[in-house]
Structures are given as structure tokens and as C-alpha cells.
Amino acid sequence: MIDWDREWRAARARSPLRMTVDNKDRWRDFWSGDARYYLQNVRAEAPLYAMAVQRLSEEGWVREDDDVLDVGSGPGTFALPLAPRVRSVTALDEAEGMLETLRQECAARGIGNVATVLRRWEDHPRQEGHDLVLASMNPAIASLDDLLAMERSARSRCCYVTACPSDQMALRNELWSKVVGKFEPSDHGSVRYPLNILASAGRRPRLYRVRAEVEVAMPAEEVVEHFVRYFSIFTDVTPRKEGAIREHVLARSRGGIHSHRGSRCLHLLCWSKGRQADRARRH
Numbered sequence: 001m002i003d004w005d006r007e008w009r010a011a012r013a014r015s016p017l018r019m020t021v022d023n024k025d026r027w028r029d030f031w032s033g034d035a036r037y038y039l040q041n042v043r044a045e046a047p048l049y050a051m052a053v054q055r056l057s058e059e060g061w062v063r064e065d066d067d068v069l070d071v072g073s074g075p076g077t078f079a080l081p082l083a084p085r086v087r088s089v090t091a092l093d094e095a096e097g098m099l100e101t102l103r104q105e106c107a108a109r110g111i112g113n114v115a116t117v118l119r120r121w122e123d124h125p126r127q128e129g130h131d132l133v134l135a136s137m138n139p140a141i142a143s144l145d146d147l148l149a150m151e152r153s154a155r156s157r158c159c160y161v162t163a164c165p166s167d168q169m170a171l172r173n174e175l176w177s178k179v180v181g182k183f184e185p186s187d188h189g190s191v192r193y194p195l196n197i198l199a200s201a202g203r204r205p206r207l208y209r210v211r212a213e214v215e216v217a218m219p220a221e222e223v224v225e226h227f228v229r230y231f232s233i234f235t236d237v238t239p240r241k242e243g244a245i246r247e248h249v250l251a252r253s254r255g256g257i258h259s260h261r262g263s264r265c266l267h268l269l270c271w272s273k274g275r276q277a278d279r280a281r282r283h
Helices: 004-014 024-033 035-044 046-058 079-085 096-109 144-152 170-179 192-200 220-231 239-251 276-282
Strands: 067-071 088-093 114-118 130-136 154-163 206-219 257-272
Touching (some): 024 035, 024 220, 035 096, 046 079, 046 206, 046 257, 067 079, 220 239
């Protein structure tokens, strides 16, 4: 019998993108300093996230009276489309830049029911203060313990969102070989790990998939600056390496704009709190 929790932890340990004791501060600084860049992506990909929230609403996982905890909210990837559909959203993130960008975006859109909390997920009190706890593409969720911690903060429902396999990260992977070295991919983001873990733990998870065509277009120099910041997490970005990044990005840009169009897909993994047998006894 496969120990899916152990397999997920192992996949995370194999990942070249894993957070370590040595780079965790660099990861946080990157997220904070790159918040506006992330927001531009969120705006461009808004139809995908709106479609995801619509599906969650149709399936009954998102309800209009909900208080939602968004774990690792970033600049509002899910908080922004959730806000009009629920009573309140608490956006939790450890990067102040992300939360400040979210606050500014909420003010610009006239959204008043999103509160921000600057805190690591590991330090957040495990209290049943939220109807729904959602975590989207969050590296802090990578084990059964992490999924159960989501449950302890929820009154009734949880949702874990991860990306389907795609070519979205092709540019990053191409640059990795030029700046860091051979890229050894890990499948730590695969939905099969949390899906099987939850089933083994007596839950009855429901898996949905949403897909949309999106196009992200940004000034090439902003893309270069983004990747210089990104690769600084993993290596010393020398002038030679920065030049390699610039040359590679500009060669794939037109008129100073780098654009990528393609199909984006998300897996929405939802479950009700507690073991199925326990819930049956309560009812």
C-alpha cells in the first residue's frame, strides 16, 4: 500500500524549488518585492480564477454567508473573485508586499470585506473561525499534517487548489539551465498526493477541474527584472547571468513586450471537515 503522505514529502524534498532554512528569507523577500508583478498576472488570468470560484459556488463549497480564510493569499488571486460572493475573506500571507498590493487593489475596486493578516501559516492559530479554508498553490501545504491544519481552522469545508501540468513554466525552466544548472523537475504539485492522502484519512474529497485560455503580456524589461529577483533565491545572479536572462527574454519578445498565450488549468480539491464515519455518527 502506498504511503501517499511520505511520497508527497519526498516529492517536496526532491524539488529544486523547495524552501529551505537557508533560502526561506529570500523566498519571503521575493514574494514581497514581486507583488505588483504577480498582480499583473492575476489580472490577466482573472477569467480562470473567476471560473474556479463560479464552479466552487455551483458545487456548494462557496456560500454567500461564508467567512473564508485564504491561506497564502498573495495579491488576491482568489480573495478578489471570492469577495463579491461571500460575507468576508481573511487574506493570510507572510509577505507584507503581497498584502499591501491586495489592500490597494481592494480599495481601487471598492471591495470592503477583505481583511489582511501578516503571518506565516505555521504560526496561525488553529481555531474554527472560518466556514471555508482555501489554499491555492501554496508551498506551505505539503503533507497530511498541513491538510489537517486547514481542517482545524475550518468549521465545515476546505479547498486546496493546484495547477494542472502545463507549459506555463517553460520560460522559467529554460532560464534555469542558463542561470542555475540542470533543472530536475519534481511532481510535488500533483493533485494525486493530497487527493489520495485525504481518501486514506477517511475523507471523501471531490475533485473539479477548470480550464481557460489566457494571455499574459508584460514589458520585457519587467520580465527580466522578475527573473533576476527570482533566481536570486537560488544563486548569485552575476552580471553575466543577468545578461543571459535579458538576452533569452528579449529574443522571445516583440516590440519590447513579452507575451504568452495558452491554456491554463486548475484542480480544485474540496472536502468536508472530519472523517466520513465521524460525520455520519453526528448526523
